[in-house]
Amino acid sequence: MSKFVEKLFNLEGRVVAITGGGGHLCGEMARAFGEAGCKVAVLDIRPEKSEAVAAQIRDRGGYAIGLALDATSKSSFETALESINREFGVLDIAVNGAGTNSSTPFFEMDLKEWQAVIDSQITSTFLGCQVFGRQMVEKRSGSIINISSASAGPPLSRAFPYSVAKAGIKNLTQNLGREWAKVGVRVNAIRPGFFPTDWNRKNFITAEREASILGHTPMGRYGEVSELVGAMIWLASDAAGFVTGAEIAVDGGFSAMTI
Template sequence: MSTKLFDLTGRVALVTGSSRGIGFAIARGLAEAGATVVLNGRDAATLEPAAAELRAAGLNASTAVFDVCDPGAVANAVEAIERDVGPIDILVNNAGMQKRLPLEDFTLEQWREVLATNVDAAFLVGQAVARKMIPRRRGKIINICSVTSELGRATITPYSTSKGAIKMMTKSMCAEWAKHGINVNGIGPGWFKTELNRALVESESFNAWLAQRAPMGRWGDTPELAGAAVFLASDASSYVNGHILYVDGGVTAVV
């Protein structure tokens, strides 16, 4: 019985920004739990090899190339997925970007680019998918937050601002859509070795700081996010709603 609670067989999952990194790791985890995953990105040249890797492992994967910041493209893509793949049961709002600068050096254009990619996209895709889920009275939405949803850090103010917004969007989506049978939760990754964190991965001083700051004393590996995603996407989390699950090696637990 307990194993069946985590079974995603027959369900369709759309994961935005999933050609690599955290999005790809989560998509793989959902597919390994039985879901048919739809990978999303703006570049077919990088997206298709990612889907091919999953298919080569015997998993069900397809692609949807569209810009998550374009309202028309989002609406058309959701319609196409529902028609060609099946009703979207699970949405993971993962698409995001990072820019590192002293706050006083950010331009308004750079600020807006980060906020649009990290916040507007989750609103646009979340709304489009929820409009399909509401009449069916079921669905799982997982928004990718961050430890910076809780913690400030120099040189990434637009990013941390966006992730604080995603945390509150998650709670507000729950307040709006739980009555329709939709579970909306977030995952807050700590520091994982991804392309967004390349500058930190290559920094000896940051690695030394992380070894002292994180109770587990190390970087996270992206596959370590899969279990949290499967839990929040499955029947095992049927009464979990509006919650942010931090997968951070204990970073947010300590000062």
């Protein structure tokens, strides 16, 4: 059984790029890819964060590099891909997880703040799919995993540009999953429920809001970041060879809850 499972989910030696890799969720994903035997490029606008995660992977005996990436710049993606190809070879897996949020009330939000969230989320995902996806389409194989959200629909309150962007990411995932299916490139999304960061707790989660969140989550708790890893490994592996254009909920039942 163990050999069967190992063969089914084996990612040994595959080359991975993960944007937002210095962050709360994607940092854990990057470390998991390292544990799975992948060669990991950790990409983040904060180079000290990407290098810190890469160092953790190397300290565990893995292969990783930390690279600076402005996820709203196509040229920055292209430069990162050149570095990845030079260091590790052709890309096999890409995770688009960069992005910010805003808790500013709707009538108080200016266009600059709105655009910053949109660009950090959906524009960065578009660019990651375009630059990384082109190399995968040319070699006729690859897995792209985008990060959607419980806010992709129906939208969460107080997260206006974030919800719009996540809905766009879900749509883009379905579009590209359809377009690239016949050339061996799979495009899917993970839909996390509530995995709060310190920023979320400070800016979004009041005691009243927490009660609403947990009351709407059948498991009655927040997720642990390690609980995203299984879905990610599955989507990246050959075990998900017939899965594309899908949005996989990892949310403790949040999206299935009504009354």
